[in-house]
Amino acid sequence: MAGHSQFKNIMHRKGAQDARRARQFAKVIREITVAARSGLPDPASNPRLRAAIYAAREVNMPRDTVDRAIKKATGAGGGDDYVEVRYEGYGPAGVAVIVEALTDNRNRTASDVRAAFSKHGGALGETNSVSFLFNRLGVVRYPASVASADDMLEAAVEAGADNVETDADAHEITCAPDDFFAVRDALESRFGPPETAKLDWRPTMSVTLDEDRAASLLKLIDALDDNDDVQNVYANFDIPDAVMQKLSA
Incomplete structure (x- = not known):
């Protein structure tokens, strides 16, 4: 049984890694799409597209996948239309959180982000409510x-x-x-x-978290990261090494 359990654990871990990789690819493809439409499809003449291609390289996205995304974005029809939105709010212990998203449905994304904050002990605020930090x-x-x-x-x-x-x-x-x-x-x-x-x-300043509050905040960040519309999450927290080791155990 131990061997079977270990195999299942390995399969579960691989499945989680594959799912995370798929989410990373989907997020980068959205950025490539928006970048390619915001200027010329040539990276040499489009700084944002160059940055998106860097991001693709960081997650080991194959070059042909990048090329297909650029062609799809600039071809007839062009696929989905994404808009850039930013959400700001507070997580557990008053940690300031900034969420950047690319979405084809503002209402859906706002609802999902608000629900994530509420479920994990936070509250979504107004634009510019925390960016000054x-x-x-x-x-x-x-x-x-x-x-x-x-x-x-x-x-x-x-x-x-x-x-x-x-x-x-x-x-x-x-x-x-x-x-x-x-x-x-x-x-x-x-x-x-x-x-x-x-x-x-x-x-510009950080909130130091104990074990309970750190666990709650990390659940919020994970929930936001798991949302396909969310591109980036930033927060002003600090978790001491000793607390991080306990959470990782």
Whole structure:
């Protein structure tokens, strides 16, 4: 029975991984669709589409899947029409949460997001009700091995970035959102493709959570992430290592 149980556990884990991968692909394809329609279908002339293709690369999406999504988005009919929406609210312990979505049905998505907040001890608020607790930044990340800290700092300053933080693992370059594509492209021309490159919401302050509140908040974030319309979830929380180890046990 132990072997059978282990096999079932492996199958369940693989099934969960496959489902997560499918959701990641669906979210990236939506972004590719919107990006391809917002400008030319050529990534060289469409910075948002280039960013979407980076996101596809990060989740190991096959190139032919990317190409099909671009062709479908720019072809006759073009598939579904998605609009960008942002939701803001508070989770357990007053944690501020920002939810970015691409949807073809605003009413459905708003209802689903509101239900997730309510079910997991939070409350959906008005637009801009929590975004003042975050900074909107462009973030580009490279492995530490691509350059010395001094060389990366010099390159980032020349590219128009605002800050570079380097540790043993990576260089993280941040800039204003309007400068993001120029900074990313300038760094790529010098160091090659980055590990990640995206627009991000970074909290200006964080709420430290105990085990119970951390568990509740993570359930809320998981519920939001599981929604096909939701692209990104940001929150201003901090979970101490000891608490995270207990939750992972």
